Amino acid sequence: MSLVAAVVGTLIGTAVPGEQVLPYFPEAAAVVAVAARREYTKERRRAVHFRKATVRKPSVRRGKRMSARDRLHRRIRRFAPRWYEVADTTLAIGVRYQRYRVVASPERRVHVIRVWLRQPGVEVKLIPALPGQRETLADIVRRYDTSSPLYEVVAAVNGYFWSRWGAFPVGIAATDGELLQASRYKRWSAFAVDGRGNAFVDTFLLQLAVRLPDGCRLPLHSVNRRDDTVSNVLYTRFAGDTIPRPQAVVMTVVEGDSLDSVAVVNIPADTLEPLHWKLRLRYLRTPFLGGSLPCLVVGVDSGSVPMPLRGCLLSLGRPFSLAALPQVGDTVWLESTFSPSVKSSVQHVWSGTPRLVRNGRVQVEAAREGTTSARFLYRRRARTAVGLTRRGELLLVVVEHGHSSGGATIAELAQWMRHLGAYQALNLDGGSSSGVYIPGVGTLGNTFPVASALAVICRKMPASGGLR
Numbered sequence: 001m002s003l004v005a006a007v008v009g010t011l012i013g014t015a016v017p018g019e020q021v022l023p024y025f026p027e028a029a030a031v032v033a034v035a036a037r038r039e040y041t042k043e044r045r046r047a048v049h050f051r052k053a054t055v056r057k058p059s060v061r062r063g064k065r066m067s068a069r070d071r072l073h074r075r076i077r078r079f080a081p082r083w084y085e086v087a088d089t090t091l092a093i094g095v096r097y098q099r100y101r102v103v104a105s106p107e108r109r110v111h112v113i114r115v116w117l118r119q120p121g122v123e124v125k126l127i128p129a130l131p132g133q134r135e136t137l138a139d140i141v142r143r144y145d146t147s148s149p150l151y152e153v154v155a156a157v158n159g160y161f162w163s164r165w166g167a168f169p170v171g172i173a174a175t176d177g178e179l180l181q182a183s184r185y186k187r188w189s190a191f192a193v194d195g196r197g198n199a200f201v202d203t204f205l206l207q208l209a210v211r212l213p214d215g216c217r218l219p220l221h222s223v224n225r226r227d228d229t230v231s232n233v234l235y236t237r238f239a240g241d242t243i244p245r246p247q248a249v250v251m252t253v254v255e256g257d258s259l260d261s262v263a264v265v266n267i268p269a270d271t272l273e274p275l276h277w278k279l280r281l282r283y284l285r286t287p288f289l290g291g292s293l294p295c296l297v298v299g300v301d302s303g304s305v306p307m308p309l310r311g312c313l314l315s316l317g318r319p320f321s322l323a324a325l326p327q328v329g330d331t332v333w334l335e336s337t338f339s340p341s342v343k344s345s346v347q348h349v350w351s352g353t354p355r356l357v358r359n360g361r362v363q364v365e366a367a368r369e370g371t372t373s374a375r376f377l378y379r380r381r382a383r384t385a386v387g388l389t390r391r392g393e394l395l396l397v398v399v400e401h402g403h404s405s406g407g408a409t410i411a412e413l414a415q416w417m418r419h420l421g422a423y424q425a426l427n428l429d430g431g432s433s434s435g436v437y438i439p440g441v442g443t444l445g446n447t448f449p450v451a452s453a454l455a456v457i458c459r460k461m462p463a464s465g466g467l468r
Helices: 003-011 026-054 068-079 137-147 374-378 410-419
Strands: 082-092 095-103 108-116 122-128 151-158 173-175 178-181 189-194 199-202 205-211 217-220 233-235 249-253 262-268 278-283 292-301 311-315 331-339 346-352 355-358 383-388 393-399 424-427 435-438 442-445 452-459
Touching: 082 151, 082 452, 095 151, 108 122, 122 137, 122 173, 122 346, 137 151, 137 435, 137 442, 137 452, 151 393, 189 424, 199 424, 278 331, 292 311, 355 383, 355 410, 374 410, 383 410, 393 410, 393 435, 410 424
Parallel strands: none
Antiparallel strands: 082 095, 095 108, 108 393, 122 452, 151 435, 151 452, 173 178, 173 346, 189 199, 189 346, 205 217, 205 331, 233 311, 249 262, 278 292, 278 311, 292 331, 355 424, 383 393, 383 424, 435 442
8 A cells, every 4th residue: 555545544534454543634634635646647647658658659651741742752762763783894994884774664774884084095086987878886896996006996886966868967076176067956965075085065056267378267158068159168088088979969957757867959069069169288287176277288179179188178169260279388277166165175076965964953955955856855765875974974875775675765864864973964866876886795785877986995005025
């Protein structure tokens, strides 16, 4: 029996077993009642505390106290694709190849080539197919390895968008400082790499001109093709060994369901080009874009003219007298200006659409660039993209589309490029063109002929031999 019960019993005159009966005091009874009430309150609080500790609280995961934003994020995490790395191989110093298995509905295969552009002896080079032709990635790589004494290709993916007839590039394209195409298509973005390994992504506009010895500055209207009789045209070695090239045609790119569709105007180029005076120029410096390039005049002629070695050919539009033309031995300057400006000289440029990632944020700029084809944007198909991380690492990404890989939409590709670490990213030609080639492994993805390849090249290792 508790102490309170004993005291209460004593005060009210009840007998407690084994105790003597004491007289009743009303004042003491009130004091004892207050003490009993306090003890009861303490016992009740202990019981409530014990009940709170043992009873399970409602979980936030059950959604009872979760906000709409948290529920959306939880749903996104639940249905987000899961990435599993299948292969990770070092192809060369500064070059890694990774293959991922993306578990989603449907499952996809993603190939990633990571290139450290500032690694000495490692470059990313745009290699076009032969003039007016298409080649497989394997053929382009083998042709380059055979012709290059210092460099070899360690990996390659398909490059720029191209016209279906003639394999002419769509948008600005250049390699080793020599232009393939200078006209921007709509407001497409372009990826540029300078001689120091710095890369840029922007909506470039390229302006060309030639400065003659007398100070006269002539604008250049097109590159590697003539559209009329009054334009000044610059021809590089990618136009062929002879200008005009036999059986050439003038082509105009038009909008269609697919981005590589064209309309062909059947006007033989040899009816226009042989009528113009042509300056055969030889580069006095390594070619580059974004400055003034001096060239030596090695010939002045009209008609069918051979392309000079390590040089280009300038076809003048307006009529010149032979005396007013630059003479053999004179120096002219090819001037090229990027807008927005680029601080250093540019060696390689290729165009694509749409831009996928801008400054670390997923930002698909299809509408801004004029790309509106629903089939191109929203269908799952094979994709190729190029990206740049914040630390300067280049990403070449290929998503397969076939029996065991479901391809990707443009929105999915943008999310995946950001997941792989891209701070800037641009979509390239896809569909049947998408593929990656690794010497010794073969072609992964599509094997159809393409118009160009983005190749990762490294210096060849010298042959080992004993000391003499």
